[in-house]
Each structure stands twice: as structure tokens, then as C-alpha cells.
């Protein structure tokens with residue numbers, strides 16, 4: 001059994017002829033950090049909404065920790081938790097009260113509520129603010145309170161919607177460390193994000209969604225490796241000469257040549273760039289230019305994302 005199983009999930013909103021989610025299937029394994037990436041309107045929020053009992057699907061089946069979410073939403077809410085993108089804390093309560101009320105709702109006994117609140121306040125760097133009301137918190141602090149609240153009933157799957165949207169680098173790093181810690185503790189984490197570096201850093205596997213469909217699903221490394229020409233060599237040439245680009249394009253191991261400003265040329269290759277370089281140097285011989293520098297790089301998840309979903313604004 002997986003932590004999350006989604007089978008042929010479909011959602012059509014009334015008045016919207018296009019399916020928000022169009023028959024998707026995927027699994028999230030126990031204990032992994034799973035990322036859902038996609039442009040605005042791709043269907044991520046709707047999918048997470050169904051998984052967390054907040055959106056009624058038009059068709060399909062979703063199971064979280066063995067619980068059929070549509071048939072047993074109350075049981076499902078015991079095994080999962082959601083941290084929304086926007087703050088939804090009760091402004092009249094203190095931080096400690098927020099945590100304890102949430103645990104009381106989930107029928108956690110009183111002494112255990114107190115113990116868990118103390119532990120989570122400490123872990124989330126909120127111990128000295130426990131008595132403060134939530135209406136005066138910064139975005140980063142509110143986010144930490146929402147994560148602590150979500151963990152009060154010890155969910156086995158945690159859904160994080162844009163966990164570091166709008167946070168400063170320190171808060172972002174803090175959230176990343178807590179996600180890594182949850183993974184160590186065996187909690188399954190499903191996160192949606194627009195930040196490719198975050199996904200590449202935190203996620204064991206990612207699904208890239210667009211127009212309600214899963215376009216790709218794999219580890220970030222594998223997705224990048226599958227991209228044709230995923231290694232680049234950027235050559236600094238001391239004089240720009242179109243003929244050089246033509247000569248370089250003829251090199252068998254070079255898949256694409258891109259001319260950049262300032263006499264630089266970028267070569268894309270699926271081969272080891274160290275092996276490609278001697279052939280490149282050879283191809284340049286006979287042209288009236290010298291190679292002033294070479295930079296090796298590897299394409300990233302963002303390149304995979306743009307290749308799959310296009311460059312147009314949504």
C-alpha cells in the first residue's frame with residue numbers, strides 16, 4: 001500500500017467547460033517528499049483539495065493511508081493534515097490555544113495535547129511566543145504556527161501548499177529543514193510549489209501537471225537526465241563568428257548550438273562534457289578565433305518544466 005493513491009481522478013467545475021483535473025493517476029510512496037509542480041491553473045490545488053476532503057471530484061478514486069477519502073472523509077482527516085498557502089489562524093487565540101484546540105478537535109487527550117504543544121512550539125522556534133495572539137505574527141511565524149498546528153494530531157501524510165511562498169530566505173530555510181526532518185521521522189509530505197530549486201532540493205519525486213494531466217513523474221535527477229542535451233558547455237570566444245556556430249553544430253556529440261551575446265556560444269549535449277570538449281576544440285581549429293573560456297553546467301528542473309509546459313504566460 002502507498003501513502004496516497006489517485007486513480008483516474010477527474011474534476012469538472014460547474015460553468016467551466018474545461019476539466020480542471022482530467023483523469024489523472026499517480027501514487028505517493030510512504031515516507032517520501034512528493035512535489036506537485038505546474039503552471040497557474042494546472043489543477044494542483046484542485047487535486048490536493050480532493051485528497052484532503054475539501055473538493056468533491058466528478059470521478060475517480062483517492063485513497064490516503066488506506067482510507068478512501070470520498071467514502072470516509074472523517075477518518076481521512078485523522079490521518080492527513082493540510083497547511084494552506086494563506087493564513088487561516090483564529091486571530092482571537094494565542095499560539096498555544098491554536099495548537100491545543102486543533103488537537104482537542106481531533107480528540108487528543110488533554111495531557112497529551114499539552115505535551116505535543118510544548119514539543120512542537122520548541123521544534124518550530126515558537127516557545128517564547130506561545131502566549132502571543134496570532135494576529136500580530138509575521139508571515140513566516142504564521143506559517144510555522146500552521147505547520148505546528150497541522151502536526152498536533154500526528155498525521156501520517158502532510159500536505160503543504162506553497163510552503164515557502166512569500167517567506168524570507170531564513171524562514172524558507174527553516175521550513176525546508178522542518179520538511180527534511182518530517183521525512184526523517186517517516187511522515188509523507190506532499191507539497192505544491194512554483195519554486196523549482198525548492199522542488200529539486202526537497203522532493204524525492206515530482207509530478208509535473210498541466211491542463212489537468214500529469215505530464216511527467218520521476219525523481220528530479222531522472223527528469224533532468226531525460227531532457228535531450230541536459231549538459232551545457234558555454235564557450236567564450238574572443239571574436240564572434242557565425243561560421244564557428246556552424247562548425248560546432250557539425251560536432252556529432254553536440255545536440256544544439258545557441259549563440260549568446262558577447263561572442264559566447266552555448267552547446268547542449270547528452271554526453272559527458274569533458275569528452276565533448278576536445279572535439280569542440282578541434283572543430284574550432286582553422287577558424288580565426290581563440291577559446292577564452294569554457295563553463296560547464298547541467299540543465300535543471302526549471303528547464304524540464306519549461307520544456308514540458310511551454311514559455312507562454314497563463
Ligand SMILES: Nc1ncnc2c1ncn2[C@@H]1O[C@H](COP(=O)(O)OP(=O)(O)OP(=O)(O)O)[C@@H](O)[C@H]1O
Pocket residue numbers: 013014016019020021038039040041042043044045046047
Ligand atoms: N471553484 C472553481 N470554479 C470554477 N473553476 C475553477 C474553480 N477552482 C478552480 N477552477 C479552474 O480549474 C482549473 C485548475 O485550477 P487549480 O486552482 O486547481 O490550479 P492550480 O494548478 O492550483 O493553479 P495555481 O498555481 O494558480 O494555484 C483552472 O482552470 C481554474 O480556473
